[in-house]
Amino acid sequence: MTVGQAAGERLIRIGEVARGAGVSVRAVRYYEQQGLLIAERSPSGQRLYRQDAIPRVRFFQQMFAAGLTSRRIAELLPCWNSGHTDAEQRAMLRAERDRIQAKVDDLQDALDRLDEVITITDTHP
Amino acid sequence: MTVGQAAGERLIRIGEVARGAGVSVRAVRYYEQQGLLIAERSPSGQRLYRQDAIPRVRFFQQMFAAGLTSRRIAELLPCWNSGHTDAEQRAMLRAERDRIQAKVDDLQDALDRLDEVITITDTHP
DNA sequence: CTAAAACCTGACGTTAACGTCAGAGGCAAG
DNA sequence: CTTGCCTCTGACGTTAACGTCAGGTTTTAG
Numbered sequence: 288m289t290v291g292q293a294a295g296e297r298l299i300r301i302g303e304v305a306r307g308a309g310v311s312v313r314a315v316r317y318y319e320q321q322g323l324l325i326a327e328r329s330p331s332g333q334r335l336y337r338q339d340a341i342p343r344v345r346f347f348q349q350m351f352a353a354g355l356t357s358r359r360i361a362e363l364l365p366c367w368n369s370g371h372t373d374a375e376q377r378a379m380l381r382a383e384r385d386r387i388q389a390k391v392d393d394l395q396d397a398l399d400r401l402d403e404v405i406t407i408t409d410t411h412p
Numbered sequence: 413m414t415v416g417q418a419a420g421e422r423l424i425r426i427g428e429v430a431r432g433a434g435v436s437v438r439a440v441r442y443y444e445q446q447g448l449l450i451a452e453r454s455p456s457g458q459r460l461y462r463q464d465a466i467p468r469v470r471f472f473q474q475m476f477a478a479g480l481t482s483r484r485i486a487e488l489l490p491c492w493n494s495g496h497t498d499a500e501q502r503a504m505l506r507a508e509r510d511r512i513q514a515k516v517d518d519l520q521d522a523l524d525r526l527d528e529v530i531t532i533t534d535t536h537p
Numbered sequence: 538c539t540a541a542a543a544c545c546t547g548a549c550g551t552t553a554a555c556g557t558c559a560g561a562g563g564c565a566a567g
Numbered sequence: 568c569t570t571g572c573c574t575c576t577g578a579c580g581t582t583a584a585c586g587t588c589a590g591g592t593t594t595t596a597g
Contacts, residue, residue, distance in 0.1 A: 300574075314556095332574085333573085333575075351554080366529055370532060370533065380533070387523050398509065400471075401512070402509060404492065408496075411495065436585075438587085439584075457593090482583080
């Protein structure tokens, strides 16, 4: 029961998705272009999204912040959509996890060096 | 006694700096262009560096990894060189520290989400 | 002395995730 | 009906930290 597809779900337009997720309209179109977000179209051609598009876009932002490319996210989307993974996808998940962990460690080191300087310059005006 | 300027310090060329710090020669030239690294010149025009150029370049890499731009690093260089700071520099240091800390938190959140999926896909093949 | 390796100065190319602009429809309110 | 806001499709622009290539000089190993 991953996807609750109620019959009368209210579809929303791109502007509402963008505002809801805190990104630009351009960004949402870009995600579609990258195969991350599929939209229905109204008779006149306007994009129509289900409401879970908003948390999805937030999730994309989170992954972008973690350094994943849109290509990589697209490759891993099935892991979230279906919960099913093959060996290659599991390997990619672990690789990204390890890369992010390494990045966290690097940032922590940088943070320590900055704090070091801050402490020195504060106690030694 | 920050800078030990021994009379007969062996100067090294750009290739040795690059290899020692694990970056490309191009990168070292770029740092000079950005005002991060000053080099003497041999009579024939080749760049000559003191050996502490290597840890300096490593430090730049660390700051780049932390998301600082070369401009920002250049603005904060006096904090490391002289240990002296003005109010503006201290504010910048704190701003960067906070930004990096926020980034660490974001990465940790992303890490948790990835681990969540990894756990699920591992226990539910 | 010579050939390879290293260095020099431009200067254009790359990448990712959008920003921005142009020109043209579409949609609810008054 | 028209005003104003939203949306559409292209398509070029942006940014940072380099990569890469061209064409020429310098240093070093043998």
